[in-house]
Amino acid sequence: MQDNLPLIYLSILLxxxxxxxxxxxxxxxxxxxxxxxxxRLHKKLKEEQGTAEEYYELGSLYLQKKLxxxxxxxxxxxxxxxxxxxxENQALIYNALGYAYLAQEQLDLAIRQYKEALKxxxxxxxxxxxxxxxxxxxxxxxxxxxxxxxxxxxxPKNDTAKRRAESLRKRLVTSN
Numbered sequence: 001m002q003d004n005l006p007l008i009y010l011s012i013l014l015x016x017x018x019x020x021x022x023x024x025x026x027x028x029x030x031x032x033x034x035x036x037x038x039x040r041l042h043k044k045l046k047e048e049q050g051t052a053e054e055y056y057e058l059g060s061l062y063l064q065k066k067l068x069x070x071x072x073x074x075x076x077x078x079x080x081x082x083x084x085x086x087x088e089n090q091a092l093i094y095n096a097l098g099y100a101y102l103a104q105e106q107l108d109l110a111i112r113q114y115k116e117a118l119k120x121x122x123x124x125x126x127x128x129x130x131x132x133x134x135x136x137x138x139x140x141x142x143x144x145x146x147x148x149x150x151x152x153x154x155x156p157k158n159d160t161a162k163r164r165a166e167s168l169r170k171r172l173v174t175s176n
Contacts, residue, residue: 034061034064037057037061038058038061041054041057041058041061042058045058045074049081050077050081051081052078052079052081052085052089052093053078055074055075055077055078055081056074056075056078056092056093056096058074059071059072059073059074059075059078059096059100060096062074063096063099063100063103066103068100068101068103068104069104071096071100072097072100072101075093075096075097075100076097078093079093079094079097087120087121088120088121088124090117090120091116091117091118091120091121091124091127092117094113094114094116094117094120094127095113095114095117095124095126095127095130097113098110098111098112098113098114098117098127098130098131098134099130101113102130102133102134102137105137107134107137107138108138110130110134111131111134111135111138114127114128114130114131114134115131118131123154125151125154125155125158125161128147128148128150128151128154128161129147129148129151129158129160129161129164131147132144132145132147132148132151132161132164133164135147136164136168141168141171141172142172144164144168145165145168145169145172148161148164148165148168149161149165152165
């Protein structure tokens, strides 16, 4: 057994290093794919008018990079370019726009965007959760609870809404 101990340690080390190498390689490929898409879309939209989908995609990439001002501009262009976008896709754009405003602590603008998304697609769970989050940040507990309860009507097993609604109910009970 003592003779095999260095071999066992070396095997474990090689397995760990191999796993790390695979993880790093996948991350590099993913980042490269994102950057290639970013570069292609940025160049195209700089030179010519794009589609709503292209503006949305580039805006989403800016969101990932936490460049919120640029993403807001692109989402607004997507809404202007997309006269024939289906309501559910417009709702996606409004939700992303709300997220960008929320990240900048512009809560009223974020709430307005989430409400626009919900006008177009009333059962849009992510927009409802985001609306609840925005209300919470604005310390509008009753409205936040209402938003989370709407999520639970649409999707009863939604963990985020369950957890947040429970927390808000406790907060409302203790404050009364």
